[in-house]
Amino acid sequence: VEGVAAMYWNFLQENMETDRMFTSYSSLLAQSNIVTPVELRRNMEDNNITSNVSFSLTPVSFARDTTITVTQQEIRQYYEAHKHQYQQIATRDIEYVVFPILPSTDDIALAQANIEKIYDEFVASDNLRQFLARNSDKPLDTYYYKKGELSSVSAALDSFAFSATTRDVLPTYKENDFFRAARIADIKQLPDSVFVHHILLQRSNKEEATKAADSLIAILKSAPGRFDELAVEFSADKNPNTLPGVLGWFDQQAYIPGMESVFEAPLEKVFTIETQYGLHLVKVSERTRLHKKVQLAVLVKEAVAGKETYQIIYSRANNLSTESKNLEEFNRVAIQNNLMIIPAPGITQDAKTVSGYQHMREMIRWAFEAKYGAVSPVISVDNKYFFVAALNGIHEKGIATLQEKQAEIESLLTMEKKMERSYQQIREELASHTSLESWAEATGRTISTQTGLAFGSMQQTDPKFAGAVSAAAEKTMYGPIKGEIGVYVFRVDERLDGAYYTENDALQNAAYFSGVQIQMVPVVLQESAKVEDNRARFF
Structure with a gap:
C-alpha cells in the first residue's frame, strides 16, 4: 500500500509541476499579446466606416467547362508551389454494406405470443414491481410522469396515463418492435x-x-x-x-x-x-406547484432477431465478405445482390463513429491495419448490425500526394482560368463605358446594392470585394475586380462614419482572438515537439 501511495504522490507532484509550467507559459503568451493604440484605432475604423455600394457580380463556378483546358504540367507546377498547404493527418476511405439485425415475421409473432400468454396475469397482479421484474423486458419505472412527458416514449402511453384510473388496463399494442400493455400503478399530486x-x-x-x-x-x-x-x-x-x-x-x-x-x-x-x-x-x-402525476406499470416484450434470423443475416454478410477478395469484387457482389454500398471517406484513426453509426472502433482499427483494396471480415456492432467494408483510399500523415490532390487542383485551376476569362471580357467591355449603369444596360447585367458594408465585416461577404470597396473613392466606377466567387464591377454611392463599434467592442474582439490563440498552444507545441498520439491503438 505504501508503494502505491508513493507512486500516486509522485504522479500528483509531476502533474502539478507540469500544470504550473503550462499555466505560466500560457500566461506569458496571453500577456505578451498586446493590442497597440494604432491597432485599436484601426479595428474601430474598420467596423465604423461603412459603405453603401452598387455592384454587378459575374459569378464563376467550379463546374467543369469543356472550353477550358488544364494540363498535367500546370497541375504539377501548382502542386509544387503550394504543397506546404497540403499537410494532412492520416485518414482512410472505406465503402461498406450494413446488415441491420432485425426480427423476422416469426420473431415478431413470437414476441406477441409471449406477451399475450402473460397478459391476464399482468392484469390481475397485486405486486406489479415483482411481476415486471420476472416477466417484462423492462422493470417497473418508478418515475412519476406529468402529462406530456410520456409522449417521447409513446403517445399511446401518455394518452392512457391521463385518461385512465388505477382499475383500467391499456390492452396490448405494437409500436415499432415493441409490444406493450400498461396499468396505472399510482396517481399522486406532486411538485416538479x-x-x-x-x-x-x-x-x-x-x-x-x-x-x-x-x-x-x-x-x-x-x-x-x-x-x-x-x-x-x-x-x-x-x-x-x-x-x-x-x-x-x-x-x-x-x-x-x-x-x-x-x-x-x-x-x-x-x-x-x-x-x-x-x-x-x-x-x-x-x-x-403540484401536478397530477402518474406512475405507470408497462409490460414490455421486444421483438428481437432469434437465432435462426441472426444466422440468416450473418450468412448474407459473410457471403459478401468471403466472395469478395478485393475492392472490385466487393462492388460486383454487392451490386449483384442489390446491396447498398455506402461511402465513408476521410475516417481518422481516433474516430469512434462512421456515418452516424456508434461504437465503430473495430472497423476503424481494421481500416488502418488493412492494405488498399482489402475486404473486411464480418464486423458485429452492438448486436444490432453486421458490417462488411472495403478499403478504397489510404492517406498517410504528412504532405498529400499529387494523385490525392489532382482533382482538387484541376478544379481550382479551371476556376482561375474561367475567372481570368471573365475578367478580360469585362475589362474590354468597360473600356467603352464611363458608368456602371450604361455598362450593365449594354451587356444585360443586373445591378445590385448593399448597404452598411464595412471592412471588418468580411465574414459576411466576399473578402476581396469588401477590401476593394474599403479602398475605393466615392461616386467612381471600379472594376473588374476578381473576388472569391466571381468578377465585380462596383461604385461606392455613399460612405458613412459611425460610432457604434466602441473601444470596448474592439478590446473584446482582441481578447476573443487572443483566447483562440491560447487554445492553439497545445496543438502547436505537440507539432513542434513531434509528439505522436498513439491512443487510438488502445481505445
Missing part, C-alpha cells in the same frame, strides 16, 4: 421539484444516530429556526460549496437515492430518512 435541507448524522451504530436525531428533533420542535445553526454544529456534511444544511433543489432526475419521500413531505416538517450516507434529518422549505 423541492428545496431540501438536511443534517447528516454518521454514528458508529444506528441506535446512536437515532438517539441523536430524536434529540435534535425535540430541539427543532421548540425552536424551528435553529435548523441551519444545528447543521453547522452536528451535520457530517461539510460541503464548502453550499450553505450549512442546504442540499438545494431536487427533482425526480436529480436527488439522493433513498430520499424519494421528500417530494411528498409537508413544508417545514422535520423528519428522518436513512440513506447509504447515514441518517438524515430532512426539511423541505420550498416546492413548485
Whole structure:
C-alpha cells in the first residue's frame, strides 16, 4: 500500500509541476499579446466606416467547362508551389454494406405470443414491481410522469396515463418492435421539484444516530429556526460549496437515492430518512406547484432477431465478405445482390463513429491495419448490425500526394482560368463605358446594392470585394475586380462614419482572438515537439 501511495504522490507532484509550467507559459503568451493604440484605432475604423455600394457580380463556378483546358504540367507546377498547404493527418476511405439485425415475421409473432400468454396475469397482479421484474423486458419505472412527458416514449402511453384510473388496463399494442400493455400503478399530486435541507448524522451504530436525531428533533420542535445553526454544529456534511444544511433543489432526475419521500413531505416538517450516507434529518422549505402525476406499470416484450434470423443475416454478410477478395469484387457482389454500398471517406484513426453509426472502433482499427483494396471480415456492432467494408483510399500523415490532390487542383485551376476569362471580357467591355449603369444596360447585367458594408465585416461577404470597396473613392466606377466567387464591377454611392463599434467592442474582439490563440498552444507545441498520439491503438 505504501508503494502505491508513493507512486500516486509522485504522479500528483509531476502533474502539478507540469500544470504550473503550462499555466505560466500560457500566461506569458496571453500577456505578451498586446493590442497597440494604432491597432485599436484601426479595428474601430474598420467596423465604423461603412459603405453603401452598387455592384454587378459575374459569378464563376467550379463546374467543369469543356472550353477550358488544364494540363498535367500546370497541375504539377501548382502542386509544387503550394504543397506546404497540403499537410494532412492520416485518414482512410472505406465503402461498406450494413446488415441491420432485425426480427423476422416469426420473431415478431413470437414476441406477441409471449406477451399475450402473460397478459391476464399482468392484469390481475397485486405486486406489479415483482411481476415486471420476472416477466417484462423492462422493470417497473418508478418515475412519476406529468402529462406530456410520456409522449417521447409513446403517445399511446401518455394518452392512457391521463385518461385512465388505477382499475383500467391499456390492452396490448405494437409500436415499432415493441409490444406493450400498461396499468396505472399510482396517481399522486406532486411538485416538479423541492428545496431540501438536511443534517447528516454518521454514528458508529444506528441506535446512536437515532438517539441523536430524536434529540435534535425535540430541539427543532421548540425552536424551528435553529435548523441551519444545528447543521453547522452536528451535520457530517461539510460541503464548502453550499450553505450549512442546504442540499438545494431536487427533482425526480436529480436527488439522493433513498430520499424519494421528500417530494411528498409537508413544508417545514422535520423528519428522518436513512440513506447509504447515514441518517438524515430532512426539511423541505420550498416546492413548485403540484401536478397530477402518474406512475405507470408497462409490460414490455421486444421483438428481437432469434437465432435462426441472426444466422440468416450473418450468412448474407459473410457471403459478401468471403466472395469478395478485393475492392472490385466487393462492388460486383454487392451490386449483384442489390446491396447498398455506402461511402465513408476521410475516417481518422481516433474516430469512434462512421456515418452516424456508434461504437465503430473495430472497423476503424481494421481500416488502418488493412492494405488498399482489402475486404473486411464480418464486423458485429452492438448486436444490432453486421458490417462488411472495403478499403478504397489510404492517406498517410504528412504532405498529400499529387494523385490525392489532382482533382482538387484541376478544379481550382479551371476556376482561375474561367475567372481570368471573365475578367478580360469585362475589362474590354468597360473600356467603352464611363458608368456602371450604361455598362450593365449594354451587356444585360443586373445591378445590385448593399448597404452598411464595412471592412471588418468580411465574414459576411466576399473578402476581396469588401477590401476593394474599403479602398475605393466615392461616386467612381471600379472594376473588374476578381473576388472569391466571381468578377465585380462596383461604385461606392455613399460612405458613412459611425460610432457604434466602441473601444470596448474592439478590446473584446482582441481578447476573443487572443483566447483562440491560447487554445492553439497545445496543438502547436505537440507539432513542434513531434509528439505522436498513439491512443487510438488502445481505445
